[in-house]
Amino acid sequence: MTPRISRKTRVTGTVVVAAAALLAAGVTTGTAGAQPAEKGGSPLKLSASHRAELLRDASATKAQTAQELGLGAQEKLVVKDVVKDVDGTTHTRYERTYAGLPVLGGDMVVHTAKGGAIKGTTKATQKSLKVASTTPKIAxxxxxxxxxxxxxxxxxxxxxxxxxxxxxxxxxxxxxxxxxxxxxxxxxxxxxxxxxxxxxxxxxxxxxxxxxxxxxxKGESEYSGTVDLGTTKKGSSYTLTDGGRGGHVTTNLSNGSSGSGTPFTSPDDNWGNGKPDNPQTAAVDAHYGAALTWDYYKNVHGRTGIKGDGVGASSRVHYGDNYVNAFWDDSCFCMTYGDGEGNNAPLTAIDVAAHEMSHGVTSATANLIYSGESGGLNEGTSDIFGTSVEFYANNPADPGDYLIGEKININGDGTPLRYMDKPSKDGQSQDSWDSNTGNLDPHYSSGVANHFFYLLSEGSGAKDINGVHYDSPTADGSKVTGIGRDKAEQIWFKALSEYMTSNTDYKAAREATVKAATDLYGADSAEVKGVESAWTGVAVN
The missing domain is CATH 3.10.450.40 (Nuclear Transport Factor 2; Chain: A,)
Incomplete structure (x- = not known):
């Protein structure tokens, strides 16, 4: 089968977000964000085969690693992920078992120098891993x-x-x-x-x-214009299978709520008509959004595919009847989109795909538990990278911004769903951390992470970016000077993939991002100082 690129594909969209997805849109081919200078802490862009080799090596030596870490006799390591830096430092993520039982919250990242010596570990828990008995008292x-x-x-x-x-x-x-x-x-x-x-x-x-x-x-689809798609010719027709992006496939659930869906086909490799009455239009939006998100992670962060293994996910459109939502599901490794009110406003847009696929990236790396402060960080991560993909798209019809769901009108008055410069403007999200943050729904506790990212990228105070006015406060009235969004993205991704674990809270996220910035830019750099001042600006000290 030969991958093909369609010449014309009209897409319409307006998206809505709600609790966990992102929603906005983007349209044309984007350019990669700036990479940090090739310093020792910069991650290498690993091919799928190189990553697989590193995983095999880690698996072969996991017993020795456990012994060097001083783990108990009943503890064993299970290799999950690996990242390697330019200077040869390797960050290997492990799950643990105890007496053969999975340990939830026992994950760790082992940081190893080029020569093989262990430089340090990042653990989800510092508690000794032992239980009095593995025989339960209840059935x-x-x-x-x-x-x-x-x-x-x-x-x-x-x-x-x-x-x-x-x-x-x-x-x-x-x-x-x-x-x-x-x-x-x-x-x-x-x-x-x-x-x-x-x-x-x-x-x-x-x-x-x-x-x-x-x-x-939640959301409504958004107009996206004419776009190129990765498709595959099969027999005399084409399918929405992107051979250049791990075989990502987009299918039609035909308003059902189970199964993998049926493939979309086209005799001439032209898809949709830009209107929701054509079932292919929603598929075009979803397929293109997934492609752009794949490109972002590959070109900006060197990660090929959600799991870093070069394998594409899948997208299912036309889920349910009048279903006003979209979601990511690890079990099917897929994104699923409803058609909105009256089955006439599909929730397919670039921001939605980026937000949902980023939940998958989080699951494959830090696996932040979706509850408490780690839940807010999980949700905030998807907002951060959804916004980053929107900027990456560089779409003149929908310039990048720090407004979540600004095109969807979910509130009925034209206002966005969430605001990164001042999250509390939505009436529910937090601008800054307090002792109640962990008790909030992750979509509202995520405001702390979103606000941090905005401050780190752009700084505090009033300013206009791409025609949008922002005025970002700080918890203590201090002035924060931004380091630029491109650097902020690099720091957040490195922290997520190398220094966060399943139960990382906001204090630990501060530590993780400081470590990431130190690796990338140096201990006394303006970037490290920027990270520290941005966290202070949201009361995480």
Whole structure:
């Protein structure tokens, strides 16, 4: 099969965001953001084969690494991801097991010098990993029944079905304990699928934690103009399969809510008509948005594909009936888009794809738990990279900005869904951290991360960028001088992929970004000082 690029593809869009997705749009081919100078801390652009080789090497020596780290006799390491810097430093991310049981919240990153010596570790927990016994006092069926009740009570789950509870060690908060993890598959009231993970103490039956693996967002499609698409010829017709981007495929769910969907085909490699009454139009938006997001991560951060393995994800459009949402699901490695109110406003746009695909990148790297402060950082990461992709798109019809969902009119008055320069303008998000941040919904606690990123990029005070007026305050009234968005993106990505773990909170995020900036630009650099002052500006000290 020969990859082809279509000559004309009209796309229409307006997007809406909501809780977890991003929504805006972009249109034309973009240019990569600026790379930092080739200093020792700059990440190498690893090919899929080189990355695979590094992963094999790490797997072959994981027992020795565990011994060097002084891990207990019952602990073992499982290699998850790897990043290598220009100076030869390697950052290998591991999950852990204890007596053969998965350890949730036991992840770590081991930082190794070029010669193989361990320079340091970043751990999700500093607690000793041990439990009194691996024999539970309650049966797994009791945990399943309890988890199903949690889903019904907390998210109003419909058609809830609990999978078999698996025995784990819970180490993400407090002292490690023997626990059960139960995944409850259900549907929320608005039609969004749910995969609620419920953690139950295996000795007392008490619920310890819960988080949903489905990350959602609302919106309306946005006009995107004529674009080029990566397609593949199969027989006498073409399909929306992008051979140049890991085989990313876009399919049609035809208003269903399950399955992988059916391929879109075209006899002449021309797709859609720019209007939602043509089913291909939503597919064009989704397919193009995914392509641009792939290009951004590859060209700006050297990451080929969401997992860094060169494998494309997939996009499913026309989900459900009148479904006003979009979501990322790790289990299908896919993005899914509804058609909006009256099935006439598909939620397909570049920002949506970038936001949702970034949830996948977060899952493949730090795997920030979608609850508490780590949940806010997870959601903020998708906003940060969704915004970054919009700037990367360099679309004159939709210039990059720090407004989330500005084209969607979700509020009915033309205002954006979220504001990065002053998040509280949406009436719910936080400008700065306080002791209640971890108790908020991740879409509102994300305001702290979004505001930090804006301050780091552009600085505080009033200014106009691409025709939009901003006026960003700080928590203590201090003045913050921005270092530029391109550098801010590099710092955030390096922190995410090398120094954050599953339960990183805002204080730890400050430490991670300072380390990342130090690696990239030097300990006494203006960039490190900028990171510190931007965090102080959002009351994270």
């Amino acid at each position: 797994p069926q009791a945990a399943q029944q309890s988890a199903q009740g949690v889903a019904t009570k907390t998210i109003g789950a419909k058609k809830a079905t609990a999978q078999t509870a698996r025995k784990v060690v819970w180490a993400a908060s407090g002292t490690p304990v023997l626990a059960y993890e139960t995944v409850v598959n259900s549907v929320r009231k608005d039609g969004t699928p749910s995969k609620l993970h419920v953690i139950t103490d295996a000795n007392t039956g008490k619920k310890l934690f819960q988080f949903d693996a489905i990350h959602t967002g």
